[in-house]
Amino acid sequence: MSDDMQGAAIRCAGLVKNFESQAETLRVLQGIDLELPPASSCSIMGASGSGKSTLLSIIGALERFDAGEVTVGGYKLHELPEKGLPAFRSGVVGFVFQFHYLLKDFTALENVALPAYMAGAPRAEAWARAETLLAKVGMAGRKDHYPSELSGGERQRAAIARALVNNPRVILADEPTGNLDAANAAAIRELIFGLPSLTGAAVILATHDRGMAESAGYQFQLAEGRLCPL
Amino acid sequence: MSLSAMILASAGIAAGVTALIVVLGVMGGLQQGYIDSILEISSFHLRVTLERDCPPETLQAIRSLPGISSALQFREAHLLATGPSGSTLTLNVRAMPMNSERDDPSLVKALGLSLEAPLPRHDALILGKEATAYLGVDPGAEVELLGMSQSAEEGVVPIKARMRTGASFSSGYYEFDSGLGFVPLEDGSPLAGAFSSASPTIGIKLKNRFDDYHATAAIAKLLPEGAVILSWRDYNRSFFGALRTEKAMMMLLISLIFIVVGINIFHAMRRVIASKMADIAVLKACGATDRDIRLIFIAEGLAVGLAGAAAGSALGLILCANINAILEILAGGLRAAAGALAALGIGSGSGDYRLFSPSYFYIDKIPVSISMSERLFIAATAIASTVLAAFSAASKVSEAKPSEVFRNE
Numbered sequence: 001m002s003d004d005m006q007g008a009a010i011r012c013a014g015l016v017k018n019f020e021s022q023a024e025t026l027r028v029l030q031g032i033d034l035e036l037p038p039a040s041s042c043s044i045m046g047a048s049g050s051g052k053s054t055l056l057s058i059i060g061a062l063e064r065f066d067a068g069e070v071t072v073g074g075y076k077l078h079e080l081p082e083k084g085l086p087a088f089r090s091g092v093v094g095f096v097f098q099f100h101y102l103l104k105d106f107t108a109l110e111n112v113a114l115p116a117y118m119a120g121a122p123r124a125e126a127w128a129r130a131e132t133l134l135a136k137v138g139m140a141g142r143k144d145h146y147p148s149e150l151s152g153g154e155r156q157r158a159a160i161a162r163a164l165v166n167n168p169r170v171i172l173a174d175e176p177t178g179n180l181d182a183a184n185a186a187a188i189r190e191l192i193f194g195l196p197s198l199t200g201a202a203v204i205l206a207t208h209d210r211g212m213a214e215s216a217g218y219q220f221q222l223a224e225g226r227l228c229p230l
Numbered sequence: 231m232s233l234s235a236m237i238l239a240s241a242g243i244a245a246g247v248t249a250l251i252v253v254l255g256v257m258g259g260l261q262q263g264y265i266d267s268i269l270e271i272s273s274f275h276l277r278v279t280l281e282r283d284c285p286p287e288t289l290q291a292i293r294s295l296p297g298i299s300s301a302l303q304f305r306e307a308h309l310l311a312t313g314p315s316g317s318t319l320t321l322n323v324r325a326m327p328m329n330s331e332r333d334d335p336s337l338v339k340a341l342g343l344s345l346e347a348p349l350p351r352h353d354a355l356i357l358g359k360e361a362t363a364y365l366g367v368d369p370g371a372e373v374e375l376l377g378m379s380q381s382a383e384e385g386v387v388p389i390k391a392r393m394r395t396g397a398s399f400s401s402g403y404y405e406f407d408s409g410l411g412f413v414p415l416e417d418g419s420p421l422a423g424a425f426s427s428a429s430p431t432i433g434i435k436l437k438n439r440f441d442d443y444h445a446t447a448a449i450a451k452l453l454p455e456g457a458v459i460l461s462w463r464d465y466n467r468s469f470f471g472a473l474r475t476e477k478a479m480m481m482l483l484i485s486l487i488f489i490v491v492g493i494n495i496f497h498a499m500r501r502v503i504a505s506k507m508a509d510i511a512v513l514k515a516c517g518a519t520d521r522d523i524r525l526i527f528i529a530e531g532l533a534v535g536l537a538g539a540a541a542g543s544a545l546g547l548i549l550c551a552n553i554n555a556i557l558e559i560l561a562g563g564l565r566a567a568a569g570a571l572a573a574l575g576i577g578s579g580s581g582d583y584r585l586f587s588p589s590y591f592y593i594d595k596i597p598v599s600i601s602m603s604e605r606l607f608i609a610a611t612a613i614a615s616t617v618l619a620a621f622s623a624a625s626k627v628s629e630a631k632p633s634e635v636f637r638n639e
Contacts, residue, residue, distance in 0.1 A: 062633040086514070097636060
């Protein structure tokens with residue numbers, strides 16, 4: 001852990017990411033500089049294919065990058081070996097995707113408790129944390145339901161609770177309202193932008209929705225591989 | 231894997247385990263029968279060949295050694311027997327002292343003779359039931375025996391004698407029932423000359439036949455120079471080796487079931503893993519390692535293997551324990567079907583419908599013998615095949631790259 005713990009939750013400097021194919025080299029991110037303090041929120045807008053999801057994947061250590069430095073929650077991802085990535089993903093970041101990706105054979109409670117259990121928490125503690133979080137996202141009465149028995153908004157709430165169960169320092173939300181109707185989208189927006197004050201985590205949100213983007217404390221546009229303030 | 235796929239895979243494993251246990255059990259039972267007959271009647275556990283007769287005190291000293299069950303001195307010669315109808319048969323005739331039944335009661339038991347009756351019988355030739363049937367003699371009838379005597383002075387001299395036959399024996403082993411005979415080893419017997427040139431042999435049985443190395447060393451100290459001791463392992467090396475090879479080959483062939491089931495499990499799991507790439511990606515995004523996720527699938531394979539091995543072992547052992555009753559029921563069913571067909575004017579309805587009729591297979595009932603180590607080996611092989619299949623299939627987990635999966639979704 002470095003001194004960054006005391007400073008920025010996320011710091012990217014000169015981040016470059018290219019995708020190589022036989023025909024060409026796609027330069028997706030061309031020197032991204034970003035610094036985000038803890039308990040803050042940031043939105044990234046951009047056209048489809050502009051690299052928003054790639055940037056979030058890199059910050060969440062789901063994707064490696066070609067150049068630059070990325071420090072998240074004190075972990076220097078440019079120095080972190082492959083075998084250290086699972087522990088980083090488990091303890092430092094939480095993901096919310098456009099699709100909920102809840103496991104269909106598990107109840108909402110089990111889905112939320114699973115990352116805590118995998119991180120080594122005792123079963124009782126993992127389940128207790130999951131129950132508390134489901135209550136916080138307004139799902140206390142639906143905890144024993146399977147994903148197929150939940151509405152789209154409820155599934156996304158459960159997915160948010162799952163992202164929070166290991167007390168991450170950074171929440172990465174990729175189009176979290178993309179599949180929801182206006183009412184549910186508004187509820188999820190309120191929930192996500194309440195997270196910094198609720199948990200102290202920094203939130204990065206990739207979205208097409210200008211209204212949602214404007215709710216964030218910091219707003220950026222990603223275009224031609226570069227990040228510009230909105 | 232879905233529950234139905236897991237049940238199907240377990241059923242495949244169970245079928246393989248059941249087949250292996252029953253086949254190897256029956257095979258083991260038949261082989262054990264042969265081995266017991268050979269060791270009790272023919273080869274003994276140790277066979278000592280001497281240059282001259284063993285003094286009674288040496289024989290007694292051998293019997294007194296720890297671990298020795300019995301010791302019997304005899305001579306063997308090949309004789310040509312001719313029955314009243316003129317049919318002839320070559321016999322391996324063993325000349326033994328009177329009252330040998332007291333010195334080696336297990337030999338009498340293996341021959342299916344009464345322990346009360348003397349073996350051999352004074353002035354009588356005891357033959358197996360197949361030999362008496364071939365020669366066409368009943369107990370008390372006479373057969374003509376022709377042998378050879380060899381000496382330096384007279385050279386090879388034919389010996390001819392007539393002997394009445396005693397009660398026949400039935401060992402359950404055709405070779406003995408058709409080619410072995412017992413006569414008394416008596417001075418003045420008309421056949422004595424036929425055995426005079428044969429080397430005296432001591433047949434020794436041990437309380438534990440696997441203790442032959444120690445027993446050989448102890449007995450060798452008591453014997454005169456020139457005595458040759460042959461263990462049952464060496465005496466029957468080629469036959470027992472063939473039995474072992476036969477069993478190993480059968481095991482290998484039936485084990486192919488496990489390979490087929492294993493390949494099915496492998497492909498089923500690969501399909502499951504391919505269809506669950508999004509779930510695997512989520513688990514990885516939540517911090518699961520490749521190893522954690524692989525363990526889920528390996529545990530599934532282990533569960534399939536354990537369930538199949540347990541069910542197959544139970545079914546196999548039940549079948550083994552009741553195999554004769556089951557075959558009897560099958561024979562009864564065949565008899566009833568033949569009777570029904572006969573009532574319709576098809577066939578006579580008569581005949582032997584037993585699947586292993588003694589008239590063809592020379593056995594009264596199917597013997598079963600399967601050791602605990604064989605059962606454990608079969609179960610372990612079954613479980614190993616499913617775990618190996620799951621382990622191989624689970625390598626696909628590493629192919630799930632969360633960022634690519636989410637991008638494609």
